[in-house]
Amino acid sequence: MTDIVLDIDRLSVAYGVEDNAVTAVADVSMRLRRGEVLGLAGESGSGKSTLVQAATRLLRPPGVITGGRVTFESADGPVDMLAADEHRLRKLRWSGISVVFQSAMNALNPVYRIGRQLTEVLRAHRPGMSTADRTARAKELLRMVGITGDRLNSYPHELSGGMRQRVMIAMALALEPRVVIMDEPTTALDVVTQREILGELIELRDRLGFAVVFITHDLSLLIELADSIAVMYAGRLVEHAPARDLFDAPRHPYSYGLRNSFPALSGPVERMTGIPGSPPDLSDLPPGCPFHPRCSFAVARCATDMPQLVPPAGDGSGRLVACWRHEGTEPPPAVLAVPTVPAAPIRTTVAPIAGGAV
Amino acid sequence: MTAVEPNRTARAAALEAVDLTKHFPVRRLGFHRRVVRAVDGVSLRLERGGVTAVVGESGSGKSTVARLLARLITPTGGEIKLAGQPVTGHSADLAYRRRVQLVLQDPFSSLNPVHSVRYHLYRPLQLHGMTEGDPDAAARQLLTRVALTPAAQFIDKYPHELSGGQRQRVAIARALAVRPEVLLADEPVSMLDVSIRLGVLNLLADLRDTEELALLYVTHDIASARYLADTVMVMYAGQVVEVGPATEVTDQPAHPYTQLLRGAAPDPQRAQVVVTTGRGSPPSLVSPPTGCRFHPRCPHAMAICKQTAPPSVPVSAGHVAACWLHTDSGAAR
Numbered sequence: 001m002t003d004i005v006l007d008i009d010r011l012s013v014a015y016g017v018e019d020n021a022v023t024a025v026a027d028v029s030m031r032l033r034r035g036e037v038l039g040l041a042g043e044s045g046s047g048k049s050t051l052v053q054a055a056t057r058l059l060r061p062p063g064v065i066t067g068g069r070v071t072f073e074s075a076d077g078p079v080d081m082l083a084a085d086e087h088r089l090r091k092l093r094w095s096g097i098s099v100v101f102q103s104a105m106n107a108l109n110p111v112y113r114i115g116r117q118l119t120e121v122l123r124a125h126r127p128g129m130s131t132a133d134r135t136a137r138a139k140e141l142l143r144m145v146g147i148t149g150d151r152l153n154s155y156p157h158e159l160s161g162g163m164r165q166r167v168m169i170a171m172a173l174a175l176e177p178r179v180v181i182m183d184e185p186t187t188a189l190d191v192v193t194q195r196e197i198l199g200e201l202i203e204l205r206d207r208l209g210f211a212v213v214f215i216t217h218d219l220s221l222l223i224e225l226a227d228s229i230a231v232m233y234a235g236r237l238v239e240h241a242p243a244r245d246l247f248d249a250p251r252h253p254y255s256y257g258l259r260n261s262f263p264a265l266s267g268p269v270e271r272m273t274g275i276p277g278s279p280p281d282l283s284d285l286p287p288g289c290p291f292h293p294r295c296s297f298a299v300a301r302c303a304t305d306m307p308q309l310v311p312p313a314g315d316g317s318g319r320l321v322a323c324w325r326h327e328g329t330e331p332p333p334a335v336l337a338v339p340t341v342p343a344a345p346i347r348t349t350v351a352p353i354a355g356g357a358v
Numbered sequence: 359m360t361a362v363e364p365n366r367t368a369r370a371a372a373l374e375a376v377d378l379t380k381h382f383p384v385r386r387l388g389f390h391r392r393v394v395r396a397v398d399g400v401s402l403r404l405e406r407g408g409v410t411a412v413v414g415e416s417g418s419g420k421s422t423v424a425r426l427l428a429r430l431i432t433p434t435g436g437e438i439k440l441a442g443q444p445v446t447g448h449s450a451d452l453a454y455r456r457r458v459q460l461v462l463q464d465p466f467s468s469l470n471p472v473h474s475v476r477y478h479l480y481r482p483l484q485l486h487g488m489t490e491g492d493p494d495a496a497a498r499q500l501l502t503r504v505a506l507t508p509a510a511q512f513i514d515k516y517p518h519e520l521s522g523g524q525r526q527r528v529a530i531a532r533a534l535a536v537r538p539e540v541l542l543a544d545e546p547v548s549m550l551d552v553s554i555r556l557g558v559l560n561l562l563a564d565l566r567d568t569e570e571l572a573l574l575y576v577t578h579d580i581a582s583a584r585y586l587a588d589t590v591m592v593m594y595a596g597q598v599v600e601v602g603p604a605t606e607v608t609d610q611p612a613h614p615y616t617q618l619l620r621g622a623a624p625d626p627q628r629a630q631v632v633v634t635t636g637r638g639s640p641p642s643l644v645s646p647p648t649g650c651r652f653h654p655r656c657p658h659a660m661a662i663c664k665q666t667a668p669p670s671v672p673v674s675a676g677h678v679a680a681c682w683l684h685t686d687s688g689a690a691r
Contacts, residue, residue, distance in 0.1 A: 043551040160639050190415040190578065193639065195622035217552055220581075223626040247626050261552050263559075263585030265625040269605060271563075272585070274556030278521040 004073060005178045005211050006032040006055070006097075011068030013047070013054045022283045024050045024063070026235045029309070032179065037205065037212045039226030039243065041219045041258070043279050047235040048215050052181050056097055057081055057089050072096060072179070095125050098172035100165075102184040107168055108156040114167055115152030118142070121174045141170040145200055162193035169197070173204065181213045186221075198225055220262045223247045231255050234280050234290035237309055241319040249338040251312050251321040253295045256336060289324070297325055297333050371442070372572035373404040373427060373458060373540045378436035380422055384644060394643045396422045398596045399436070404540055404572040409562070411575040411587035411604065413619070417640050419596040420576045424544045427574065428460040441539070456486050459533035463545040465525035469517040475501070475528055476513050482535040500531040504561060523554035527561065534565070541565070542574045547582070559586050580623050584608040592616045595640050595651040598670075602677030612679035614656045650682070658683055 013025040025047040032038050042048040053059040055070045070081035074096045079088065101107055108117060118138040122129055129137075139149035145166040156164055165185060172180050182201075186194040202225065205212060214226060222229050223243050230240040231254065239252040250256040257275035277294040280286065286293050292302040301324050309320045313328030317340065325332045378400045381393035397419040404410050414420040425431050427438065429451060438445045445454060462468045469478060479497040483489050494513075501509035504527040517525055526546060533541055543562065547555040563586055565571050577583050583590050583604065590607040592600040592615065600613040611617045638655045641647050647654055653663040662682050671684040 043553060162639065191580075191622040191624075192415065192618060218624065219552070220624040220626050224624055257553060261556050262626075263556075263581045264627055265581045265584065265608065265620070265623060266627055269585060271560065272556050273560075275553035276557070278523055278554060279551060 003033050004031045005034050006073070006213075007069075007071040008051070008055050009069040009071070011051065011054060011070060012066045013050050013059065014064050014066045015050075016062050017064065021064075021066075023066075024235050024282060025054065027068075028232070028235075028237050029068075030230055030237065030240060032211050032213060034178070035205065035209045035211055036228065037202070037214060037226045039222035039229040040213055040215045040232065041217065041222055041229055042232035043217055045234075045279055045282060046232040048232050049183055050235075051232070052099075052183065052213060052215065055081060056093075056099060056181060057084070058099065074178070091125075094121055094172075094177065095175040096177055097179045097181065098175070098177045099181045099183065100168050100172050100185045102187050108164055110156050112155075113152065114142075114154050114156065114159070118152070118167070118171055118174065121171055125175055137174070141174055142167070144173065144204060145170045146196070160193075162189050162197065165189060165193075165197060166200075169201065173208065173210070176208060177210055179211050179213070181215075183215045184217070185214075187216065187218075194221075219247075219258050231258065234282065234285060236290065236322065237320075238291065238323070239319070239321045240309070241321075242317065245317065245319060245340045249340045251315075251319065251326055251332070251336055252323050253297045253325070253336065254291050257294075289322070297336065299324060370406050371403045372406045372440070373574075374402070374439040374442075375423075375427060376401050376437045376439070378402075378423065378426055378438070379434045380419075380426055380431065381434045392644055395596050395646060396643060397426065397433075400593070400596075400598050401436075402591060402598075402601075404574055406539065406572050407566055407570045408589065409566055409573040409575055409587040410589045410591060411577060411583035412591050412593060413577055413580050413583045414593035415578060415619075415640060417595075417643070418593040419643075420578075420593050421544050422596075423593070424460065424542045424574060424576045427540075428458060428542050429454055430460070452486065456536045457538050458540040458542065459536065459538040461526075461529050461533050461541065461543045461546050464549050465522055465529050466517075466549070468529050469525055471517050473516070474513070475515050475517075475520075478528060478532050479535050482532060486536050488536060496535070500535055501528075503534060503565075504528070504531040505557075506531070521554075522550045523558060526550060526558055530558075530561065530565075534569075538571070540572045540574070542576075544576045545578070546575070548577070548579070555582070562586060580608055580619055581625070592619065595646055596643055597651060598680065599652065600677075600679045600681075602673070602679075606674065606677050612673040612677065612684060613652075613681050614658055614683070615652050616679075618655075650680075 008028060008030050010027050010029050011025060012023065012027055014021040014023050016022055028051055040048045050063065054065050065082060072079045072081050074092060079092065115138055118141060119134040122134045122137060138152055142149055142151060147163060147166055186197055216222060226243045228241065229243050229246045231238050233254050239246065239255045246255060247259060250259050260272055261274045263272065275294055280290055288303045288305055289307050292298040307322045307324050309322040311319060312321050312326035325336060378397060380397040381395055384392045384394060400423055402410060412420045412423055426433050440454065440457060476497050479500050480493045483493065483496060497513055498509040501512050506512045506524060506527050547558050550558060559582060562573060566573050575583065575586055587604040590604045591598055592613065594615045600607055600616045607616060608620060611620050641651060641654065649665050650663045650668050653659040656663065660682060668680045668682045670678045670680050673679050673684055
């Protein structure tokens, strides 16, 4: 059995057809390993949500998958996600791949109690289970995400935003999927709640071994959370690297700019510049590298040719970058060639929250 | 809770609030006269050429403070002083709003979609009777001030033709049109893409420096408060828990709640593992906890914290925390 649970190969997605089509995801390839937390970073409109919606076949019209392959390694062997029929997908959803969206407040049905919504997943996928077993499992799931079992009788409006998001995570884990996709799951929550939920998520990942695709625009969050980070810009993957390396030694000018867009919480307060200009209009992309109009390292070639996502010249760490400044004929700019610390930990673990609760 | 007053004398106060309180009535069937204590006894001082950041989670009352200072809502108690003069009643509202302007969070809904940029910038001048001179030149100059250049390219655009960052710059330009002394910015960058947030924060910093604006920056992001502000004020459950020089509050937080916020914020530079203490969520503001409102979540809570609200205790020069730990009796612990 292979180590790769989700293999996205040259996936392309467009919105609309023919002349009006806008390419939202172009030629994106990435592999998710068992138990890995893959961070997918990018700004609004960069195609990160579209990518996972297409890969899980949740994409709705006018979105159209225009090319590529997606293979999910299920318990009974590989599944071609793009060829799978509705029946097959239905079996896979929740049990193989589950998705947690940003708006937990809308994801739960307001007129049903939490318990009914949690047991419904089990009833649909495990018809043999008795009612008592289902309730017991639902209680166990709630406990896993730090909610007491008596909350099964609550309605969604009786829970805080953080608790509702926890219920959604519990539901996503109910059938022990191999892959959990989280699309900005904590963006609407306060930082303290966010920290608690992320701590619980990592703990559960360590215990249950599922892989996570974590989508967010907050790069600083991913560095503490993810094993590797993929950065998207204008529908393309521009860099994919181990999380710490991406922060300490970014290679793509956009990753470098993003990293310098978050004010630090320590050290001297220095004026930072962010990235000049605004994200591009997908229906009117510049020729060549889509980032070149905002890039301070652009050379003539960037305005004409599209760079491919390849390992930078002389880098064997598994990092991939799509930038002409790294193709090897001349040395890249110094700030984009900071050496990676060899002993750098591949992953920083978010500590479990110390119980300060009263 | 007593007033928190950082001892500053260097710069003139443009806008001051003393013991500001706002209770919203809860309307229910029956005769319960219950209120939501959104803001309780908040005092602050905005100086010319200075940025004060109000940091807190949702429900901490930080936006209510901005709305009270903008006089969009009437305080239940307390006093607002503009350049030392108490502001009372509604008779002088127009004059007050010329001097104190508000920028809102969402630039997608705060601009009128059927009007051009020119109209958005010209309208405040009309309303405030400041139309002498060439309106077109005034609008162009405003756009230049918020770095939307060349101005000719933006002046005839409609909001849908602008990106989020550009819209927020138009909203800031509109606020600047009437040459205010105080700018209240309620989460001005939280709806914007990360790559353009810094540009807007830098613009606010430049306006503070070049135009001697007094700026209130309301945010939930402690790192951006540290970046932009001179003074940071931390709110919890409608009250001020800590106030002081920005880097001092963020780097050496004295109040356990500030410590919790600081620990929970993502920080890639952090070397050690994160241990946050004090989980749980903010209390109900209809019936807040007795004593210190943070005590049910506080890892250091003592008996006195449950009974009596803490005084504002000076921690160092200009740095004040409302916490029993910093009193003589608490320090002995």
